[in-house]
Amino acid sequence: MLMIGEQPQLASPMRLLEMLADRFGAFEAVANSTIKLARYAPADELAMDMQLAEAVLEFGTDLRAALVLAQTWAEAKGSV
Template identity: 50%
Template sequence: MITADENGRLCSPTRLLEMLTARFGAFEAIACLSIELDRKGPDERLPVDAATADALLEFADDLRQACHAASTWARLRDPEA
């Protein structure tokens, strides 16, 4: 993950959270697929078990909430941003 621009300026924490949220989408998709396939019957070949999939989805929600909170915090600190 790129944490600075070509001039060496660091990305804001809000931007980093946005990037992590986007990248975590792949894990979220795997979790949703695993839950859906698990409903059709147990299969040892699922990418992750149902409990892990639930934990991934919960983490995705937490990550989105953190991203939103950081964005709100940044706007309140610098209304012109």
């Protein structure tokens, strides 16, 4: 992925992971609302099924953990 600026340059893998984690928040919002609405609405009216909603939330947790580990690794290497 190229970052837009005066001179095109590649974004660091850590920055790309951070951007991915931020963008994934929209899926987590849908998953959270699905889980809350499942108490009151029938399954066919939900944005996603419950298994998918739980998997989305689990993936989001793993994604943020990977971001923290990448940041820790970069700091240990002196890259940050």
